[in-house]
Amino acid sequence: MRLIVPLRGVVQGRGGLFVGSLIPCCLFYFLQLYLKRRSPPDPPPSDSHLGELPRTSSLSNLFSRGSSMGRVRISARAVPVAKPTDSTYYIGLERVKTDPYDRISNKEGIIQLGLAESTLCFDLLQRWMSENLMESMMMQSDGNGxxxxxxxxxxxxxxxxxxxxxxxxxxxxxxxxxxxxxxxxxxxxxxxxxxxxxxxxxxxxxxxxxxxxxxxxxxxxxxxxxxxxxxxxxxxxxxxxxxxxxxxxxxxxxxxxxxxxxxxxxxxxxxxxxxxxxxxxxxxxxxxxxxxxxxxxxxxxxxxxxxxxxxxxxxxxxxxxxxxxxxxxxxxxxxxxxxxxxxxxxxxxxxxxxxxxxxxxxxxxxxxxxxxxxxxxxxxxxxxxxxARFIEEYMAAHRGRIRDKHARFVEGLRGLGIPCAESCGGLYCWVDMRSLLTCYSEKGEVDLFEKLLSVAKINATPGTACYCIEPGWFRCCFTALADEDIPVVMERIRRLAESSR
Amino acid sequence: MRLIVPLRGVVQGRGGLFVGSLIPCCLFYFLQLYLKRRSPPDPPPSDSHLGELPRTSSLSNLFSRGSSMGRVRISARAVPVAKPTDSTYYIGLERVKTDPYDRISNKEGIIQLGLAESTLCFDLLQRWMSENLMESMMMQSDGNGxxxxxxxxxxxxxxxxxxxxxxxxxxxxxxxxxxxxxxxxxxxxxxxxxxxxxxxxxxxxxxxxxxxxxxxxxxxxxxxxxxxxxxxxxxxxxxxxxxxxxxxxxxxxxxxxxxxxxxxxxxxxxxxxxxxxxxxxxxxxxxxxxxxxxxxxxxxxxxxxxxxxxxxxxxxxxxxxxxxxxxxxxxxxxxxxxxxxxxxxxxxxxxxxxxxxxxxxxxxxxxxxxxxxxxxxxxxxxxxxxxARFIEEYMAAHRGRIRDKHARFVEGLRGLGIPCAESCGGLYCWVDMRSLLTCYSEKGEVDLFEKLLSVAKINATPGTACYCIEPGWFRCCFTALADEDIPVVMERIRRLAESSR
Missing domain, CATH: 3.40.640.10 (Type I PLP-dependent aspartate aminotransferase-like (Major domain))
Known part of the structure; x- marks a missing residue:
């Protein structure tokens, strides 16, 4: 606010003619310079969101002024949603879909360690659903009728x-x-x-x-x-x-x-x-x-x-x-x-x-x-x-089976000299793969993610996708693995580690 | 762009000293006046959405600057969502919940004509669901197994x-x-x-x-x-x-x-x-x-x-x-x-x-x-x-039964001297209740809505809720009514019309 005082002084007859003229003239001059520098050779875009748009979209926008020729464009906020993702988390999930591992029909496929889902108690769920699905949907609120x-x-x-x-x-x-x-x-x-x-x-x-x-x-x-x-x-x-x-x-x-x-x-x-x-x-x-x-x-x-x-x-x-x-x-x-x-x-x-x-x-x-x-x-x-009875049985089995699977998985990794963070919950573990990095950096981690995916055919989520500042950590979800899949995972990682040396 | 030319002229040595100084000085002066007029006596609100907030919320906002005393506030955009609605459409729906009509157990309750849902073919749906619900959920994608x-x-x-x-x-x-x-x-x-x-x-x-x-x-x-x-x-x-x-x-x-x-x-x-x-x-x-x-x-x-x-x-x-x-x-x-x-x-x-x-x-x-x-x-x-067979049977019944119900409902209204707009689709009709208005205005229509709801105990959606500019039109959904409910509706409207005269 002090900057605008001088001219006010001039106007109110309290002197400062020189400063009162110089400052606005200078400001005006710099404004012109700024505007001149900023104005592009082409007409300026009309939409503040255009920075987000690919070139074709901004061209189509030019056509859109009342002309019937332009291709209609979507909202600026939907553009980043529609775009393919650049997160390694989603890239990994998409890649698995193209070649999913199957113990019998696709032994060389990509093993999914990127998705936190569990099949450990599907036997219990299947039994409950077979017995109760119909009745539960058709039951009246009074439980009868x-x-x-x-x-x-x-x-x-x-x-x-x-x-x-x-x-x-x-x-x-x-x-x-x-x-x-x-x-x-x-x-x-x-x-x-x-x-x-x-x-x-x-x-x-x-x-x-x-x-x-x-x-x-x-x-x-x-x-x-x-x-x-x-x-x-x-x-x-x-x-x-x-x-x-x-x-x-x-x-x-x-x-x-x-x-x-x-x-x-x-x-x-x-x-x-x-x-x-x-x-x-x-x-x-x-x-x-x-x-x-x-x-x-x-x-x-x-x-x-x-x-x-x-x-x-x-x-x-x-x-x-x-x-x-x-x-x-x-x-x-x-x-x-x-x-x-x-x-x-x-x-x-x-x-x-x-x-x-x-x-x-x-x-x-x-x-x-x-x-x-x-x-x-x-x-x-x-x-x-x-x-209540089913829930009690299910929860006991769910916890027990995660514990067992976790123990097997972590033990397998330990056998390869790969430690995990201490954990006691979730369908995953947090694996310290720093020893497998070729260089200790974000790039080194993404390289390892790519090698795991393409060479070892394992999709694990790298720490960078989780905003971890220490490179080399990976989230591995193990609760959709059968026991016999765990040695396959370990063998694939072992071979990758060997070839990296 | 022409406005900024003079000063550029001065700078580039092509004359115009007077204009080149006068214009920026004047602009600068008016900028000061504008800024001075705009600055309010109180500190300006920090949040551009505050205009939307009730007084209590903006007070709690004052407390929220790092103080532990304030009650935590929700986002400005959630405030209007959390508030009770003022649309007669939703007011009517809520009122029905407090006292819903039932042919047997609550004969004096409010009859719902506000919700576009149909029970006309529930017999067919019930049969299909009883026969197929379980199988359809348990079916493998290959249809076997x-x-x-x-x-x-x-x-x-x-x-x-x-x-x-x-x-x-x-x-x-x-x-x-x-x-x-x-x-x-x-x-x-x-x-x-x-x-x-x-x-x-x-x-x-x-x-x-x-x-x-x-x-x-x-x-x-x-x-x-x-x-x-x-x-x-x-x-x-x-x-x-x-x-x-x-x-x-x-x-x-x-x-x-x-x-x-x-x-x-x-x-x-x-x-x-x-x-x-x-x-x-x-x-x-x-x-x-x-x-x-x-x-x-x-x-x-x-x-x-x-x-x-x-x-x-x-x-x-x-x-x-x-x-x-x-x-x-x-x-x-x-x-x-x-x-x-x-x-x-x-x-x-x-x-x-x-x-x-x-x-x-x-x-x-x-x-x-x-x-x-x-x-x-x-x-x-x-x-x-x-x-395909069920869908064909269902759709034929659905259309035929709406047509019949529509004919009965419109005929009942016609008997009371109340016409409807010409229609051939949807689960409702658009009823011209202008003859029941005490005054031909938006207020008259809302009054009639209130009387229908409180006196006649009928929830119909007034045209104002639908942004109709002609007062006196109501949407009446008839496909959840049983045939025997239609005379009840007509009798209630008849009595309301009589008492209004």
Whole structure:
């Protein structure tokens, strides 16, 4: 504001004629120079988003001024969505589709270690479904009577039937140790964990605002959050020396840096059990995070989609339990859950938003018009989650079998001299392949990813895709492998390691 | 550019000293005046969305600057979503839930004429589901073999199984007259028509851009489109004198006005058969609309979700058929379809985006991570849509029973001296209640809506909710009424009309 004082002085008759003329003349001159330098030889683009567009699109845009000749263009925000991805996470998943390994029919195909899905308890699921699928869908809400098509065909509340929310609340409480209760009124059923995280990001942060997220983090969050909501993710880098555990000082530092860069930070998002590392967040750390969030007035989103896939000695603690302790303002706490991992039914697309903030629950309920679960599937899930005996049997088997598979897989790697990070949850382990890098850099890691994919024919997710700052770490999902596949994986890695030497 | 020439002249030694100094000084002075006038007495709000916030929220925002005292706030864009609605369409739907009519158990309850759902062929659906539900879900893709849980439990492409897209293509072609074919490669399966329209709006228009839409239009579009995409809807007013049919001159006028108001118009959206009027758009008009869109380089979104619910003599023509004629650039044409209306299974959440634009298909496929249909439901739909004999029987019954119900309902109203617009499609009719208005205005119409709801205990959707500019029209959905309910509706309206006199 001081710059404009001189001319005001001139106008108000308080002198300064020279300065009052010189400054605007100079400014005007530099403005002309600037404009001249910036103006391209071609007419300037009319749309500020054009930087994102390929050349053909901006040409077609020129035709579009009322002319019938131009090819119609899509919205600027859809352009990056439509484009092929450059994340190694998705590149790997796509490559597997072109040549998937099969023990019998395609022994030389690519082995999938990139997708966190489990087939470990399909025998139990198959039995339950064979016995109960029909009945659960055709059951009346009173549990009796004849099948009535209107109970599955008609419109139902988009946020999920009350019976399903009650069943989910009971199930979540059970698998999360029994010390936490969930109120069905705070719960919204979503078509998988993916829309749950998107809707929360929409409700908690405005376009251009940011969430802090301890890294390495699940690479799918980039799409889930950035595709439509325009919310930025700011990694809070964790290190192997701490077994990739987040600390309050790291959060504080990231927050300050983000604010210096002009971001409005709306909250903290983290996975517990962590994805991709597989460790769980201790009660103390949860307390620390929530205290920090309260101090800085941030939201906390806890993604607990692997809560029932914990197989070590440490007990899982839900952020909902910590929030309910009475010590904190719990309205800032939001939990994501789903059945894709713990019940191994991603095909059913069933997730949950659990929030202590009334407005978030209200907004999420209405947004479920875009991501609701079909009523027939809701009916199946009500039966499944309410079948206490089956759930008990299933969860015990699920945990036990992950533990066994994890032990075999980690042992195989150890035999090759490849260590893993300490983990006790999730369908994956976090493998330290630094010894296989030809050079210790991001490029070295991507080279190794390519060699694993093309030479060893293994798709594992490199740490760079997870925003890990230390090169050489890979996430390997092992719960869709049969026991006899593990030696195949190890042999392929062994051969790759040998040929690299 | 001419304004900046003088000073350039001075600098380059070509004279004009006086003008070269005077112009920048004057500009600079007016800039100061402008800045001074604009600066408010209070500090300016930091968030451009604050205009949208109620006072309490902006107060809590003040607390949120690093203080631990403030209640955490949700995003500015989620605030209007979380708020209770003020649309009479949703108010009516909510009121019915508090006291729903039942022929036996709640004779004095509110009769629902606000929701476009049909129970007319539930007998046929019930029979098919009883016989085929289990088998269809458990069927292998090869149609043989034992049930394999992995065929429904695991991740599948979010845009829908190829078999389902093939089945949808065949079904849509059949119900749309057989003269149009659909390529499964241009098709994306969505969790209902609602996410289909949202995703199209996101892909075709940027935040703040607009779509033209002939009005009266389906009131749900406001939420479907505005909630998250930020795309504006600009009504193109149609009149009773034309039976609410859109014309190119009305489109042209609306486009010019919208552009004058500063909107970038990205496309035209319309329902065919029209919702709420129930008339169908002729082939000539479809040609006119597409020619106009091509001339102005606009997208065309044709919502054809009632295409199989046509019961009159006029044949339905899909915009996909017109687009495929070879006369037009079809990449601007996008069709929405779904099974909630024609197959009466809104609980199954099954919709379709059909687009001739490759980038739109690619973007929509990726966005389906938020709105995909669970695999068990996809399996049921593959069987259902592929069962040619059942579909033929069902569609014939569906059309015939709507026609009969429509005739009864319209006849009942005619007996009360209440006419309806000419219609031949949809699950509703467009009722001219002008004779019941106490004053011919928007307020008079809302008063009548309230009286219908509270006194007559009937929920009908007033024209104002559909952006109709002529007061007194109501959409009445009749396909969830039993025959014996129709006299009850008529008697209630008769009594209301009498008491109003």
């Amino acid at each position: 004849e099948f009535d098509i209107s109970s599955i065909a008609m419109y139902q509340p988009f946020e999920g039937l009350l019976e399903l929310r009650v069943a989910f609340a009971g199930f979540m409480s059970r698998i999360m140790g029994g010390n936490v209760t969930f109120d069905p009124a705070n719960m919204v059923i979503t078509a998988g964990g993916t829309p749950a995280i998107e809707v929360l990001a929409f409700c908690l942060a405005d376009h251009g605002n940011a969430l802090l997220i301890p890294s390495p983090y699940y690479p799918g969050f980039d799409r889930d959050i950035k595709f439509r909501t325009g919310v930025e993710l700011i990694p809070v880098h964790c290190r192997s020396s701490d077994n990739f555990t987040v600390t309050v000082s790291a959060l504080e530092q990231a927050l300050n840096q983000a604010r210096k860069r002009g971001f409005k930070v709306s909250g903290i998002l983290f996975s517990n059990p962590s994805n991709p590392v597989g460790n769980i967040v201790s009660r103390e750390t949860l307390n620390d995070i929530l205290r920090f969030a309260q101090e800085k007035n941030l939201h906390v989103i806890s993604d607990e989609i692997f809560a029932g896939s914990v197989y070590g000695d440490k007990a899982f603690v839900s952020m909902a339990e910590v929030a309910s302790s009475g010590e904190f303002d719990k309205s800032r706490v939001h939990v994501i859950y789903g059945l894709s991992k713990d019940l191994s039914i991603p095909g059913f697309r069933a997730g949950v938003i659990y929030s202590f903030h009334e407005d978030v629950v209200n907004a999420a309920k209405k947004l479920m018009r875009f991501s609701s679960v079909p009523v027939p599937v809701q009916r199946i899930l009500i039966s499944l989650l309410s079948d | 034992e049930f394999d849980i992995s065929s429904i439990a695991m991740y599948q492409p979010f845009e829908g199984l190829l078999e389902l897209r093939v089945a949808f293509a065949g079904f849509m072609s059949r119900i749309m007259g057989g003269n149009v074919t659909f390529d499964p490669a241009n098709m994306v399966i969505t969790a209902g028509g609602t996410p289909a329209i949202e995703v199209l709006a996101f892909c075709l228009a940027d935040h703040g851009n607009a779509l033209l839409i002939p009005s009266p239009y389906y009131p749900g579009f406001d939420r479907d489109i505005k909630f998250r995409t930020g795309v504006e809807l600009i009504p193109v007013h149609c009149r009773s004198s034309d039976n609410f049919t859109v014309t190119v001159s009305a489109l042209e006028q609306a486009l010019n006005q919208a552009r004058k108001r500063g909107f970038k118009v990205s496309g035209i959206l319309f329902s065919n058969p029209s919702n709420p009027v129930g008339n169908i758009v002729s082939r000539e008009t479809l040609n006119d609309i597409l020619r106009f869109a091509q001339e102005k380089n606009l997208h065309v979104i044709s919502d054809e979700i009632f295409a199989g619910s046509v019961y009159g003599d006029k044949a339905f023509v899909s915009m996909a058929e017109v687009a495929s004629s070879g006369e037009f650039d079809k990449s601007r044409v996008h069709v929405i379809y779904g099974l909630s209306k024609d197959l009466s299974i809104p609980g199954f959440r099954a919709g379709v985006i059909y687009s001739f634009h490759e980038d739109v298909v690619n973007a929509a496929k990726k966005l389906m991570r938020f709105s995909s249909v669970p695999v068990p439901v996809q399996r049921i739909l593959i069987s259902l849509l592929s069962d």
